[in-house]
Amino acid sequence: MAENITNMALTDGTFERAVLESSEPVLVDFWAPWCGPCRMTAPVIDELATEFAGHAKVGKVNVDDHPRLAAQYGIRAIPTLLFFKDGRVVDRLVGVVPKRVLADKLHELMQLVEGA
Numbered sequence: 001m002a003e004n005i006t007n008m009a010l011t012d013g014t015f016e017r018a019v020l021e022s023s024e025p026v027l028v029d030f031w032a033p034w035c036g037p038c039r040m041t042a043p044v045i046d047e048l049a050t051e052f053a054g055h056a057k058v059g060k061v062n063v064d065d066h067p068r069l070a071a072q073y074g075i076r077a078i079p080t081l082l083f084f085k086d087g088r089v090v091d092r093l094v095g096v097v098p099k100r101v102l103a104d105k106l107h108e109l110m111q112l113v114e115g116a
Contacts (some may be wrong), residue, residue, distance in 0.1 A: 004005035008059035009038045012066050018059060020087040027055040027102065030073070030080040032064050038079045044099045048106065056106045085109050 008018055010028065019026045029045045031038035061115035063070040063078060073089065077094060083091040083105055091105055 005082065008057065008091045009060045010059040010069070010098055011065075012068055015061070015066075015069055018057065024056050024082070025106060026059060026084040027106060028082045028084065029058075029060045030063050030070055030082070031078055032062060033058055034064075035078050040079075040096050041079045044097075044102065047091075048102055051103070052106055052110075055110055083109060084112050 009016070010018060019028060027045075027048065029038075031041070031042065033039075041075065045058060045060065052058060061069050063075060073080075078095050079095065081093045081097060082089050090109065093101070093105075
């Protein structure tokens with residue numbers, strides 16, 4: 001699907017279908033354009049979206065534009081990265097995180113999906 005090739009811009013209207021109903025693991029970056037650490041994380045998120053295309057989804061939620069989603073998931077600091085599997089949050093990381101850590105978590109989730 002084309003949405004796997006690049007970051008999905010997730011909204012209140014697309015979140016449920018793209019994330020909660022996904023058969024693939026999903027990494028969601030909660031961010032804001034004014035956030036320095038978010039801007040540092042953005043290129044890593046873009047790279048992961050490309051590298052995991054077809055195996056896992058990567059999306060972004062702008063917390064300024066979608067505060068309901070941020071509140072629903074208890075986002076109190078950004079960037080916050082949530083990992084979803086089968087519609088549930090299975091891991092959460094806050095702050096700037098090395099690409100390798102994020103890639104390893106996605107690989108783990110992919111193996112859980114393939115092994116199911």
